[in-house]
Amino acid sequence: xxxxxxxxxxxxxxxxxxxxxxxxxxxxxxxxxxxxxxxxxxxxxxxxxxxxxxxxxxxxxxxxxxxxxxxxxxxxxxxxxxxxxxxxxxxxxxxxxxxxxxxxxxxxxxxxxxxxxxxxxxxxxxxxxxxxxxxxxxxxxxxxxxxxxxxxxxxxxxxxxxxxxxxxxxxxxxxxxxxxxxxxxxxxxxxxxxxxxxxxxxxxxxxxxxxxxxxxxxx
Amino acid sequence: xxxxxxxxxxxxxxxxxxxxxxxxxxxxxxxxxxxxxxxxxxxxxxxxxxxxxxxxxxxxxxxxxxxxxxxxxxxxxxxxxxxxxxxxxxxxxxxxxxxxxxxxxxxxxxxxxxxxxxxxxxxxxxxxxxxxxxxxxxxxxxxxxxxxxxxxxxxxxxxxxxxxxxxxxxxxxxxxxxxxxxxxxxxxxxxxxxxxxxxxxxxxxxxxxxxxxxxxxxxxxxxxxxxxxxxxxxxxxxxxxxxxxxxxxxxxxxxxxxxxxxxxxxxxxxxxxxxxxxxxxxxxxxxxxxxxxxxxxxxxxxxxxxxxxxxxxxxxxxxxxxxxxxxxxxxxxxxxxxxxxxxxxxxxxxxxxxxxxxxxxxxxxxxxxxxxxxxxxxxxxxxxxxxxxxxxxxxxxxxxxxxxxxxxxxxxxxxxxxxxxxxxxxxxxxxxxxxxxxxxxxxxxxxxxxxxxxxxxxxxxxxxxxxxxxxxxxxxxxxxxxxxxxxxxxxxxxxxxxxxxxxxxxxxxxxxxxxxxxxxxxxxxxxxxxxxxxxxxxxxxxxxxxxxxxxxxxxxxxxxxxxxxxxxxxxxxxxxxxxxxxxxxxxxxxxxxxxxxxxxxxxxxxxxxxx
Numbered sequence: 001x002x003x004x005x006x007x008x009x010x011x012x013x014x015x016x017x018x019x020x021x022x023x024x025x026x027x028x029x030x031x032x033x034x035x036x037x038x039x040x041x042x043x044x045x046x047x048x049x050x051x052x053x054x055x056x057x058x059x060x061x062x063x064x065x066x067x068x069x070x071x072x073x074x075x076x077x078x079x080x081x082x083x084x085x086x087x088x089x090x091x092x093x094x095x096x097x098x099x100x101x102x103x104x105x106x107x108x109x110x111x112x113x114x115x116x117x118x119x120x121x122x123x124x125x126x127x128x129x130x131x132x133x134x135x136x137x138x139x140x141x142x143x144x145x146x147x148x149x150x151x152x153x154x155x156x157x158x159x160x161x162x163x164x165x166x167x168x169x170x171x172x173x174x175x176x177x178x179x180x181x182x183x184x185x186x187x188x189x190x191x192x193x194x195x196x197x198x199x200x201x202x203x204x205x206x207x208x209x210x211x212x213x214x215x216x217x218x219x
Numbered sequence: 220x221x222x223x224x225x226x227x228x229x230x231x232x233x234x235x236x237x238x239x240x241x242x243x244x245x246x247x248x249x250x251x252x253x254x255x256x257x258x259x260x261x262x263x264x265x266x267x268x269x270x271x272x273x274x275x276x277x278x279x280x281x282x283x284x285x286x287x288x289x290x291x292x293x294x295x296x297x298x299x300x301x302x303x304x305x306x307x308x309x310x311x312x313x314x315x316x317x318x319x320x321x322x323x324x325x326x327x328x329x330x331x332x333x334x335x336x337x338x339x340x341x342x343x344x345x346x347x348x349x350x351x352x353x354x355x356x357x358x359x360x361x362x363x364x365x366x367x368x369x370x371x372x373x374x375x376x377x378x379x380x381x382x383x384x385x386x387x388x389x390x391x392x393x394x395x396x397x398x399x400x401x402x403x404x405x406x407x408x409x410x411x412x413x414x415x416x417x418x419x420x421x422x423x424x425x426x427x428x429x430x431x432x433x434x435x436x437x438x439x440x441x442x443x444x445x446x447x448x449x450x451x452x453x454x455x456x457x458x459x460x461x462x463x464x465x466x467x468x469x470x471x472x473x474x475x476x477x478x479x480x481x482x483x484x485x486x487x488x489x490x491x492x493x494x495x496x497x498x499x500x501x502x503x504x505x506x507x508x509x510x511x512x513x514x515x516x517x518x519x520x521x522x523x524x525x526x527x528x529x530x531x532x533x534x535x536x537x538x539x540x541x542x543x544x545x546x547x548x549x550x551x552x553x554x555x556x557x558x559x560x561x562x563x564x565x566x567x568x569x570x571x572x573x574x575x576x577x578x579x580x581x582x583x584x585x586x587x588x589x590x591x592x593x594x595x596x597x598x599x600x601x602x603x604x605x606x607x608x609x610x611x612x613x614x615x616x617x618x619x620x621x622x623x624x625x626x627x628x629x630x631x632x633x634x635x636x637x638x639x640x641x642x643x644x645x646x647x648x649x650x651x652x653x654x655x656x657x658x659x660x661x662x663x664x665x666x667x668x669x670x671x672x673x674x675x676x677x678x679x680x681x682x683x684x685x686x687x688x689x690x691x692x693x694x695x696x697x698x699x700x701x702x703x704x705x706x707x708x709x710x711x712x713x714x715x716x717x718x719x720x721x722x723x724x725x726x727x728x729x730x731x732x733x734x735x736x737x738x739x740x741x742x743x744x745x746x747x748x749x750x751x752x753x754x755x756x757x758x759x760x761x762x763x764x765x766x767x768x769x770x771x772x773x774x775x776x777x778x779x780x781x782x783x784x785x786x787x788x789x790x791x792x793x794x795x796x797x798x799x800x801x802x803x804x805x806x807x808x809x810x811x812x813x814x815x816x817x818x819x820x821x822x823x824x825x826x827x828x829x830x
Binding site for chain 2: 017021
């Protein structure tokens with residue numbers, strides 16, 4: 001079976017599994033669940049799986065997408081439960097179906113974040129953060145493969161909102177997933193560079209949903 | 220997850236090794252167990268999770284329903300610093316609970332260079348370093364593993380040692396500890412009773428007296444402790460517990476594969492090899508058991524590699540049947556089968572061709588000595604003809620890389636033997652030219668040398684180690700003797716070997732040195748990233764102990780050895796006889812040809828040695 005797509009969650013302790021290790025973990029989980037992945041041809045065959053938009057270590061997600069091929073036909077309805085049963089803690093397969101859209105069409109990511117403030121008032125910070133992100137342009141210094149460069153992250157943010165919580169400010173945003181890709185970590189790094197007085201003591205993020213250009217859910 | 224930990228993890232390398240949560244980890248309800256055990260491996264996660272012994276004992280100890288055994292590994296330097304900074308104590312992976320919540324802390328110590336890490340982990344657990352400072356019964360700190368055949372340098376820090384194979388012994392010990400906890404025994408009462416369990420060595424129940432020259436004068440057991448602690452063994456490996464559902468790491472570890480243990484012990488009796496003596500008698504698993512366990516484990520883990528473990532794979536009698544049985548399952552599933560520890564003398568064309576069907580790995584031979592005379596002296600039963608013959612088959616079969624391991628500084632070694640290593644590499648190169656199918660791909664012959672370390676319970680336990688300077692002279696002699704571009708020479712630094720030689724045959728007085736090294740920052744000493752020779756030498760000087768006394772000194776055969784209270788089964792007379800035969804370069808037949816009545820059989824009543 002070709003062109004299959006898995007949707008899974010990566011939360012809890014599993015957020016520390018790196019992208020490469022996750023590929024390996026997936027491969028083994030398929031084998032444990034009794035599914036044979038299709039292998040590539042050639043001198044060094046490898047299973048044909050690919051995870052869209054690799055997740056940074058430490059970031060949780062409720063909407064990971066993995067495309068794969070199976071050697072034999074399988075009941076796609078029972079596949080999520082069978083895979084979840086053999087997963088490490090924190091990985092839960094929620095859906096399996098045939099691919100609808102190409103991964104290249106995945107345009108936006110809905111994310112949530114938590115900016116933790118140990119000493120400062122969450123209400124004040126939330127207000128300041130809202131002001132900061134209301135600017136038309138936020139130019140930060142970014143390390144790229146070609147060296148250090150300047151980059152405006154504001155155009156990659158479609159929507160962003162901050163609400164104060166207990167010792168933290170909750171962030172809710174829709175950001176560009178591809179072309180340009182915005183790593184959520186930059187939302188806090190920008191503060192460290194440009195307005196350190198409102199930069200959080202610690203931050204964490206979770207991916208909520210994937211969208212197409214027209215803001216319908218990516219399938 | 221602990222808030223402090225959550226903030227640290229994004230900053231350290233490979234954080235997945237510090238989180239637990241892997242598939243097949245064992246989670247129990249902590250309110251429903253009587254004993255919580257922290258099973259510590261004094262090295263990194265990647266090393267510890269590759270250790271079959273650790274995996275077996277994790278399961279056997281957890282098979283007791285009143286015990287929850289969890290894993291603890293030593294953090295790498297970056298994590299260590301972050302933990303110190305955040306005031307985060309060492310914690311167990313399964314529950315994330317700090318070690319002060321545990322009733323027992325157990326260490327698996329496989330090598331001497333892990334000693335300082337053990338001290339560090341005791342400290343990170345928030346416990347006083349010395350056994351005598353921990354006056355309460357709980358937490359009990361105990362240790363096992365092959366380094367414990369001479370545990371004397373660690374005697375001050377560990378409450379008791381378990382000597383030998385732990386599958387049964389550990390559970391007997393934990394059963395006693397549970398009783399002691401529930402009935403409120405004192406630590407001293409518990410230790411006295413524990414010393415009656417076969418294989419348990421309680422160092423505080425032995426008084427050591429020294430002679431003026433620093434050698435041991437006497438070892439006196441007290442409170443009913445046995446004069447000799449007899450190593451424990453498992454009699455029947457087929458019925459012994461083997462976990463077919465081991466933990467599958469979620470991040471890369473050193474040996475990321477299914478391990479199948481073919482047999483324990485070794486029939487060969489190489490005189491330098493401690494493992495060849497301390498794991499006797501020889502006990503093999505049936506190949507049917509191994510095929511069944513192998514397939515089951517592959518299914519349960521999803522691993523794509525399986526490897527056969529033993530001291531000498533070629534000596535496993537039903538090896539062809541085992542390979543057939545496993546390959547039947549593996550080939551169609553692209554699962555690789557690897558056979559380490561093959562001997563050069565009976566490496567068969569047939570087995571090699573079988574393996575080639577799946578994946579091809581490099582060829583590695585432990586030749587050890589550069590001349591036939593020296594190989595006879597150390598009882599390494601490999602002839603150059605065998606080796607050349609094997610290489611010829613391998614080169615014709617398409618292999619183009621050979622690794623050769625040697626030791627420098629073996630007893631009776633001469634300069635001629637060292638030049639002989641270079642000559643042998645040259646002849647293997649010639650053999651490649653004559654036999655290689657495709658010469659365009661070139662050939663790589665790698666020669667590696669390490670410095671010989673005399674080990675307790677081996678026939679060379681009385682021998683001196685050559686000095687560092689002498690080792691380097693021999694290295695340079697070999698370097699200048701190798702003159703082909705196709706032969707690469709790597710030599711191990713002698714610094715670690717010197718320290719290892721001191722510790723492996725050390726006595727209790729070295730406890731002070733270990734503590735000093737640790738206090739000065741020593742941990743993870745098996746890693747060149749952290750090992751500091753000066754730190755060790757300074758600590759030796761400070762406590763008035765010398766390298767020459769422990770490493771370089773030849774012992775008198777009548778000397779009381781610091782580890783004489785440990786009986787691994789093989790009799791001292793046998794070791795003496797083997798040592799004498801070294802000096803006349805006399806081979807001893809392997810156990811299959813003729814039983815040498817080494818004494819190990821008395822470890823298992825009613826058992827049969829598979830020698």
